[in-house]
Amino acid sequence: MQVVVYSKVLKEKDIPHIQHLFDALHEEGIHAYVYAPYLEQLKGEIRLPAQVGTFGGYLDFTTHKFDFFITLGGDGTILAATTHIRDSKVPILGINLGRLGFLASIEKKRIHDAIKLLKRGMYSIQERSMLYLESNLPIFGEIRFALNDITLLKRDTSSMITIHTFINGAYLNSYWADGIIVATPTGSTGYSLSCGGPIIFPNSGNFVLTPVAPHNLNVRPIVISETSVISFEIEGRAENFLCTLDSRFETITAAHQLAVRKNDFGIRLVQLHDVSFMDTIRQKLAWGSDTRNDE
Structure with missing residues (x-):
């Protein structure tokens, strides 16, 4: 399995979670290609596998077979990723390092679980219109x-x-x-x-x-x-x-x-089996929660 790891900016507070991701990918035997500008930011901050590759942009889909496109950030990172993915049909797995995260639905504490579920095929693909x-x-x-x-x-x-x-x-x-x-x-x-x-x-x-x-x-x-x-x-x-x-x-x-x-083509999002759209909106919008007596 080959994946692209994509983000725009490395923040110091995210370093432990990003390290966790690369460790999980290595543990599962998944070969990672990292978006070139982001890879330069990671050097010296993250222990990267020796075989890590470089992803330059849309044209790389014509020379490599990528199974998934993993984004690190918020929903804005996924929106930026679509300009590289375009009509390649490679599914996006969004890991939320931002705030709300309707699209980037995988919380950072679940990174290791998400990679294991991905490797074992325990997910569905959701088509999104553009x-x-x-x-x-x-x-x-x-x-x-x-x-x-x-x-x-x-x-x-x-x-x-x-x-x-x-x-x-x-x-x-x-x-x-x-x-x-x-x-x-x-x-x-x-x-x-x-x-x-x-x-x-x-x-x-x-x-x-x-x-x-x-x-x-x-x-x-x-x-x-x-x-x-x-x-x-x-x-x-x-x-x-x-x-x-x-x-x-x-x-x-x-x-x-x-x-x-x-649009003539859409974008495909990875949905883990234990996370639904209703779960996401209920959690993100705090529906059904009564915090009046919380301390």
């Missing part, structure tokens, strides 16, 4: 997809913007707001949730359209089919606006005509 951005002007190069959400936002302290929105070519609404979010079920627990959007179960076959601070209080998030094509025309007093794909962003203008649809 979004694709079409534009009449060049934007985001060849990485025009998002796992969580695509947003259109005002910049800095400028006044609200108007976003004319169409679904499958039919006029839906003109949103006077700070912006709008198109989220996948995966992204429904992210920015969209903080703006009042609903939680959508994975594989529900829907996207959610959530306005950001709308001027009209009767405007609410709506859930639409993932087969829909959502198109936008933006106007406002400012010349420039912001467009984001997950954590990546670019500046756009009123000249950009944008459309969002389901």
Whole structure:
């Protein structure tokens, strides 16, 4: 078995957990390739196996057979990892070294157990839909997809913007707001949730359209089919606006005509047999917990 170990920044407090991961991989006879910039940070801090390899990016999937892509960090690390994984179909195992962690669902205290379960095939693979951005002007190069959400936002302290929105070519609404979010079920627990959007179960076959601070209080998030094509025309007093794909962003203008649809490929997440989506949201959102008398 061969895996990629991916992260962006080595934090001193995480060193014992990262060491635990490499020890567990070595113990299970799993060959690790480490993302090159991260490998440089690990040298001198972590005892690495002599056979550790280097992972450079997407093109390495054409020359190596990787079984899993292990991310160390939070959900943002997984979002960054998708830009390398793309359509390779290699499943992601997210180890949570961050805070909330809806996607990175493996807690650091379970690293050794997770690797053992992975080696023994005690997991399932969950398919997650992604979004694709079409534009009449060049934007985001060849990485025009998002796992969580695509947003259109005002910049800095400028006044609200108007976003004319169409679904499958039919006029839906003109949103006077700070912006709008198109989220996948995966992204429904992210920015969209903080703006009042609903939680959508994975594989529900829907996207959610959530306005950001709308001027009209009767405007609410709506859930639409993932087969829909959502198109936008933006106007406002400012010349420039912001467009984001997950954590990546670019500046756009009123000249950009944008459309969002389901991406041609998705991302695969490893789900251990003893952890479900309902377990994750219940734990992360503290549902059913009464802490009033906790000391």
